[in-house]
Amino acid sequence: MSSSSVNFSSIEFEVIAKGESNNRFIWLHGDEQTANLAIRHHLKHYDGTAFLVKSNAREVPYRDTKIDPNRIFSRSGSFKAIKKFKPEWAPGTIKVALDELDQNRKEFLTKLFPDSGGVLIAVHNNFRGYNLKSELENSTKVSLNPKENPRDFIICTDLDDFEKLSVGTYNVVLQDRPPKKDNGSLSWAAFRNGIRYVNVETRLGWLSKQKKMLEFVEESLQ
Numbered sequence: 001m002s003s004s005s006v007n008f009s010s011i012e013f014e015v016i017a018k019g020e021s022n023n024r025f026i027w028l029h030g031d032e033q034t035a036n037l038a039i040r041h042h043l044k045h046y047d048g049t050a051f052l053v054k055s056n057a058r059e060v061p062y063r064d065t066k067i068d069p070n071r072i073f074s075r076s077g078s079f080k081a082i083k084k085f086k087p088e089w090a091p092g093t094i095k096v097a098l099d100e101l102d103q104n105r106k107e108f109l110t111k112l113f114p115d116s117g118g119v120l121i122a123v124h125n126n127f128r129g130y131n132l133k134s135e136l137e138n139s140t141k142v143s144l145n146p147k148e149n150p151r152d153f154i155i156c157t158d159l160d161d162f163e164k165l166s167v168g169t170y171n172v173v174l175q176d177r178p179p180k181k182d183n184g185s186l187s188w189a190a191f192r193n194g195i196r197y198v199n200v201e202t203r204l205g206w207l208s209k210q211k212k213m214l215e216f217v218e219e220s221l222q
């Protein structure tokens, strides 16, 4: 187990690497502590490399404003993200910021994306009503379990992975078509780059559920 750190612009990540697995884990939202704990627990039992945001807040400081780390994985998403808390920018300064984010994103994704068949697993929590239903219009295949809470679900971008994950008891959706609007989330950047991406999402606080779902994803996609 080794620990280091990498940056995406002003966003810092702790990187924990264990063993030889090509699988990558990422925790992007500092206010989703259950996901952080779930990844740390998972790495006690499985190999992989985890990228853990060094923040307790959802948005992180950026220049003289703040940004949502999961909205800057495309240029159009970044444009919206940097204007959200600072609508007015001096002439020319937005372009400089977006060019810088483009460059830093490229370098960060080179380090984050797995090579040769690994999976990128993002781990999130929700606590404001966000649930599976918001994802259905962007999904091409859906496997729902009515016994499951709609706020606990798995998103994947690879058809073979969907087939393997949908035999389990969890809610699973496949998103293998580009969205009408790219909101700058990591999922679509992974999709564009042909990276197998899985999002494990549970309600905030449901740690044992999230641990079980991570274990299920790991065992199913071997």
Ligand SMILES: [Zn+2]
Pocket (backbone or CB within 6 Å): 028, 029, 032, 070, 123, 124, 125
């Ligand atoms: Zn999140």
